[in-house]
Amino acid sequence: MPALDTWLGGGAVLATVERPTRPGSTGVVVCPPFGHEHVLAYRTERLLAARLADHGIASVRYDHPGSGDSVVTATATSHRDGARLAAEALRTAGCTRIVYVGLASGALVAAAAADDDPDAAGLVLWDPPRSGRSWLRAARALAAVSVAGIDTRPGSTVTTAHDGTVTVVGADIPADQAAAIGALGYPTGPADRMPVLVAVRNDGDRRVPAGYDRDGIDIVRVDGHEALLGVSSLSARIPAASVDAVGEWVTRRVPPEPVPAPMELVPTERAVVDQDVEEHLVRIGPDHLFAVDTGPRHGDDDAPTVVLLNGSSEHRIGVTRLQVDLARRLAAVGIRSVRVDRRGTGETGPVAADEPSLLFTQEWIDDVSHVLDHLALPADRVGIVGLSVGGWLGLRVAAGRAGFVVGLSQADYRSRPAAPGAVAAADAEARPHVRTRRDALVAAVKRHLPYRVALALARRGHLQFVEPVIRGPLAAGTDVTLVLGPGDGAVFRARGGATAAHRLAHLPGTLRVVELPEADHAMFGAATREAATEAVLATAVAAFVQDPSVRQAVGV
Known part of the structure; x- marks a missing residue:
C-alpha cells in the first residue's frame, strides 16, 4: 500500500x-x-x-x-x-x-x-x-570546526548566539529547546x-x-x-x-495482531504557514517525485515560480532549512516555489539497502525537466535556484526553460553527466582535503593549459571548465547568478571563469558573480545562508515583482 x-x-x-x-x-x-x-x-x-x-x-x-x-x-x-x-x-x-x-x-x-x-x-x-548533554556538546564542537564564522579558539562559546540560539551542524536550536535537549x-x-x-x-x-x-x-x-x-x-x-x-x-x-479493517487515514495535504503563505504536498512526473509547493494563499496556478534544488544527495529541506526558509520568504513577496526530492533522496523512489548516493546523474537532470513539465509555465515565469549540484542541474536544463538560474556554492563545472544508473564521483579538485598527489599534479597541468585547449578538452568531457556549462543558458537568454564563497570563487577562477565572463558578455543572458568574503560550501553558517537568501530574493523579485515597495525592500 x-x-x-x-x-x-x-x-x-x-x-x-x-x-x-x-x-x-x-x-x-x-x-x-x-x-x-x-x-x-x-x-x-x-x-x-x-x-x-x-x-x-x-x-x-x-x-x-x-x-x-x-x-x-x-x-x-x-x-x-x-x-x-x-x-x-x-x-x-x-x-x-x-x-x-x-x-x-x-x-x-x-x-x-x-x-x-x-x-x-x-x-x-x-x-x-x-x-x-553529551550529544549537544559533541554537536557544538563539530559546528565549531565546520561552520563558517564560528570561532575555533580553545574555550570559545560562539556556537551560542547573543539570543541564546545554539548552532550545531544542520540546525540553529533556540535556547529553551537546546536546554531541553541537554536535559534529556x-x-x-x-x-x-x-x-x-x-x-x-x-x-x-x-x-x-x-x-x-x-x-x-x-x-x-x-x-x-x-x-x-x-x-x-x-x-x-x-x-x-x-x-x-x-x-x-x-x-x-511486539507482534502485530490482525485488525478487522485497513487503516483509514484522510491525509492533510495543505498547511497554512501564516496569513499570507500556504503549502501543498504534490507528486510530480512519471517517477512520482515528492515535492512541497509553497506560495501565496489564494495565489494563481500560473504565478511565477522558482524551482528549489538541494545540494548533494540530501532531501528537500536543505541545509539548516535553507530551502524551507527560501520558499516561505519567496511566497511572502508573491512568488511561488517548488522544492523537490530527486530520485534517491527523501521520499522519492524505492529505498534499497545498497542504494548509492547519486551525484551529477542523468536521472537528476531528467527529474528537473519533469518538474518544469509539471509547472507548464513560459520560461520568463520560471527561475531555478540550486545549491552545489542543484545549481549544476539548473544550468543543465535552464536554456529556453527558465528566465534565471542562481547557483549557490557552485564548484563543479563538468560538461557531461554520468550515464543513467551510474554515479559520477565528486571532483577531487573541489575537495582539497581529499586530494591525492596525482590530483595535485593533474590540477597543476590543467592550470597551465592554453584557454582554447582547455575549452576543447572540457567540451569533450575530459576536464571541468566554466564556459561550456554557462554558455547554453546565457545564449538562450537565461540570466545566471553564481553565489560563491572564497573556496568556490577560487575554483571559478581556476577553471577559466573570468575569461568566460568576458568572452560571453555579448550573449543575451547576463552573468553575475557574487563573492561572499566568508562562507562554508555547504552553507551551514547562518551568515552565509542569509547572504545567499538575499541574493536569491533580489534576483527573483527583479524578475517577477513589479511592486516598488517590495523591490525597494530587497534592494532591487
Missing part, C-alpha cells in the same frame, strides 16, 4: 505514514534525530519503515515541530509534541500497540516519548548517544513495563545507556553506523544488517 504523506497537528509536523498491506495492531513511531543526523538517517529510517510494513506493521516518520517542513515554531517541548502527534495518528488508524524507535540522537526522543506514554508497548534505542536522558520507567531493545555499535564507540544494561533488556551489537553518522550525506551508507535486526526485533517482541 502506498505511503501516505500528510501534515499532522495542523502543520505542526510533516509526516509519512507507511501502511502495510496486511494491517495489524502494532504501530511504530520513528523518532527523528536532531540536526544533520536527521538528514543522514533519512533513507535508513525509510528502509526500516518498508521492512516493518512487509511484516504488517504500520509506522510514522516525521519532522520535529519547528524543524524540517513543519509550520510551527520550535519550543522546549517540540521533541515530545512530535512523537505524541505521530502516536495519535497511529492510534486513530487502529494501532493499539505503539513502539517508539529512535536512531542516534532520536533515541533520546524515543525514550522520553515511551516514558510519557502509559500505553506504550515497546522501545528501541538504536545507536544511542550517552545523554542529551534515559528514564528507566519504560524498561520496567515494556520490551526494550538497545542496539549499540560493534566498534564500542557508543555504550549501553546507564540503567539499561540489565536483565530483561535485549542488547545487540550492530555494524555500519560509522558509515552513516558523522560523515557527509554523499558518503552516508544505510546499515542494512542493523535495519534488519531492529525490524526483526519489533516483529518478534
